[in-house]
Amino acid sequence: MISKAFKRALWVFHVNSGSCNGCDIEIIAALTPRYDVERFGIRLVGSPRHADVIAFTGPVTSDMADKVRRIYEQTPDPKVILVVGSCGISGGVFHESYHLDGPIERIIPEAKCFYVPGCPPRPEAIIQGVIKAWEYLEEVEKK
Amino acid sequence: MKYEVPIGPIHPALKEPIMLRFTLEGERIVDVDVIASQNHRGIEWIGMNRNNPVQSIYLAERICGICNFCHPSCLVMAVEEIAGIESPERAEYIRVIQGELERIHSHLLWAGVAAHELGFDSLLHYVWVVREKVMDILELVNGNRVTKAIIMYGGVRRDIKEEHISKIKEMLEYYKQAFSKLAKLFLEDKTIKMRTREIGILPYEEAIKLATVGPTTRASGVKKDVRQDMPYFAYPDFEVKAITPDMLTGETIGDTYDRIVVRLLEVKQSIEIIEQALENMPKGDILAEPKIIKVINQIKKSEGEAVGRYEAPRGEDIHYVKLREGFEYLYAWKVRAPTYINILSWRPMLLDMQIADIPIVAASIDPCISCTNRVIVVKGTEEKILTAEELHKLSVQKTRRLRR
Numbered sequence: 001m002i003s004k005a006f007k008r009a010l011w012v013f014h015v016n017s018g019s020c021n022g023c024d025i026e027i028i029a030a031l032t033p034r035y036d037v038e039r040f041g042i043r044l045v046g047s048p049r050h051a052d053v054i055a056f057t058g059p060v061t062s063d064m065a066d067k068v069r070r071i072y073e074q075t076p077d078p079k080v081i082l083v084v085g086s087c088g089i090s091g092g093v094f095h096e097s098y099h100l101d102g103p104i105e106r107i108i109p110e111a112k113c114f115y116v117p118g119c120p121p122r123p124e125a126i127i128q129g130v131i132k133a134w135e136y137l138e139e140v141e142k143k
Numbered sequence: 144m145k146y147e148v149p150i151g152p153i154h155p156a157l158k159e160p161i162m163l164r165f166t167l168e169g170e171r172i173v174d175v176d177v178i179a180s181q182n183h184r185g186i187e188w189i190g191m192n193r194n195n196p197v198q199s200i201y202l203a204e205r206i207c208g209i210c211n212f213c214h215p216s217c218l219v220m221a222v223e224e225i226a227g228i229e230s231p232e233r234a235e236y237i238r239v240i241q242g243e244l245e246r247i248h249s250h251l252l253w254a255g256v257a258a259h260e261l262g263f264d265s266l267l268h269y270v271w272v273v274r275e276k277v278m279d280i281l282e283l284v285n286g287n288r289v290t291k292a293i294i295m296y297g298g299v300r301r302d303i304k305e306e307h308i309s310k311i312k313e314m315l316e317y318y319k320q321a322f323s324k325l326a327k328l329f330l331e332d333k334t335i336k337m338r339t340r341e342i343g344i345l346p347y348e349e350a351i352k353l354a355t356v357g358p359t360t361r362a363s364g365v366k367k368d369v370r371q372d373m374p375y376f377a378y379p380d381f382e383v384k385a386i387t388p389d390m391l392t393g394e395t396i397g398d399t400y401d402r403i404v405v406r407l408l409e410v411k412q413s414i415e416i417i418e419q420a421l422e423n424m425p426k427g428d429i430l431a432e433p434k435i436i437k438v439i440n441q442i443k444k445s446e447g448e449a450v451g452r453y454e455a456p457r458g459e460d461i462h463y464v465k466l467r468e469g470f471e472y473l474y475a476w477k478v479r480a481p482t483y484i485n486i487l488s489w490r491p492m493l494l495d496m497q498i499a500d501i502p503i504v505a506a507s508i509d510p511c512i513s514c515t516n517r518v519i520v521v522k523g524t525e526e527k528i529l530t531a532e533e534l535h536k537l538s539v540q541k542t543r544r545l546r547r
Contacts, residue, residue, distance in 0.1 A: 015153055016153075016158065016159050016160055016182075017160070018160065018181065018182045018183075018184055018513075019208070019513065020205045020206065020207055020208040020211075020513045021158075021159065021207055021208035021209050021511065021513050022205070022208025022209075022211065022289045022290060023208070024158055024159070024208070025208060025209060025252060025289065026288070026289060028255075028271070029271065029275075029278075032255075032267070032268050032271035032272065033268050033271070033272045034271070034272060034275045045155075046155035047155070058182075059184065061181060061182060061183055061184060063152075063160075063180055063181040063183070064152070064160060064181055067152060067153055067160075071153065092205075093189075093201065093202050093205050094184045094185070094186070094189065094205070096189070096193060097184055097185035097186075097188065097189055098185050098188060099183050099184060099185045100184065100185070119205075119290060120208060120288075120289050120290065122288060
């Protein structure tokens with residue numbers, strides 16, 4: 001059981017696509033000892049090429065749309081996207097702004113996304129999102 | 144031979160999207176350029192075209208998730224001045240307490256990030272454990288860990304109750320003990336000293352010339368603090384003094400080490416301010432006008448312009464607001480966040496340093512990119528770099544337009 005659960009230690013690449021930092025500090029809070037997801041082998045990596053999960057925060061500004069797309073293409077399959085925060089889902093408080101190309105699903109329509117709503121979501125909610133992604137990746141692997 | 148190294152907008156050493164372009168000669172940095180605007184979300188435009196002033200408070204909170212009390216309070220200060228709304232004494236004290244709680248959380252967050260940039264990850268984890276204590280208090284008082292949604296025109300939305308006070312006092316005791324340990328870890332550790340002493344120096348004259356603000360400027364020996372120079376809220380009661388590194392070390396160099404010293408001392412200062420505020424907090428109302436519709440109508444009827452100034456954890460924050468009678472939204476809203484000014488100091492700090500010093504020097508001003516990206520000039524696909532004279536001309540034109 002334990003070896004099965006630890007088979008997939010998810011590596012996460014974090015991209016700030018124009019967020020307000022609120023979600024980003026909660027992601028780091030989830031990594032540090034109070035919530036400590038590193039004990040499951042979940043950790044942030046420095047390159048999308050090493051990642052299983054891409055965690056996007058922010059509503060995707062026009063400047064970042066192209067970069068978001070390129071990061072998704074650089075990540076090897078199987079991959080999932082974790083959208084942290086309300087603005088990645090709908091634009092949040094920034095919807096209707098002239099400098100947004102988002103949300104994420106408009107830029108990468110073919111991606112498998114897991115959404116963590118909240119402004120910002122609590123670290124527990126982010127952990128739950130990662131676990132959902134984890135279950136999905138295990139299913140993909142079985143097939 | 145000279146060569147260029149671009150860093151960003153997405154880079155593991157940067158937590159936020161910004162692009163830096165370095166020109167190098169071997170390991171030596173000879174030129175630094177900053178390319179911003181990746182994080183521009185059009186917040187001011189939304190405030191002037193879509194939101195009523197009360198909604199704009201919550202929008203201002205989302206300018207930056209870390210200093211999410213200072214931006215709305217800055218806006219509220221400006222609007223209150225125009226509309227002539229006065230908040231009760233107790234609300235002013237609660238605002239001070241909230242502001243100082245935010246300063247503690249922000250400075251500890253920064254200390255963790257700085258440790259991480261030096262490669263000292265165990266210290267990052269230790270500092271973030273210590274930080275969770277103030278996050279618990281913020282959650283207890285506000286109901287949310289990060290965004291607070293507490294400030295309102297004419298007061299605050301939630302009171303600090305009796306049962307909260309004992310919890311807050313417990314937290315302050317905890318921080319007093321943690322402070323000595325943190326000071327020892329940061330200031331006496333040999334590695335940290337080697338990586339930060341004499342690195343990224345911002346001399347006094349440069350700090351004045353670039354008009355830097357907050358801990359960045361105070362670490363260079365400039366005694367500048369809005370809480371001391373132009374006290375707002377209940378700050379006149381506390382006699383806050385600007386903190387410079389010579390208070391602890393006896394000398395001011397203006398390097399990265401000094402910026403650590405200033406921030407640590409400010410955490411201590413915040414603890415003292417909260418303690419005093421809890422003791423002297425008067426009883427009474429927390430909101431001048433509880434009906435939001437009435438507040439909106441009062442703001443809609445008022446006309447004029449004002450500037451709000453607030454000492455955010457990163458430095459002086461300024462919001463310029465103009466209201467026009469009968470106009471539903473803010474007629475003009477300009478945000479000048481502290482990092483906007485401080486980012487310019489990267490150049491004098493980084494010149495002649497090594498590539499390996501970039502992360503810690505860049506982090507030492509506590510940059511907040513999401514605060515910074517306000518201005519953008521786009522016309523078709525044409526790229527144009529404006530000279531100082533052209534910028535001045537544009538600025539004069541804008542002032543005239545606003546005056547009309």
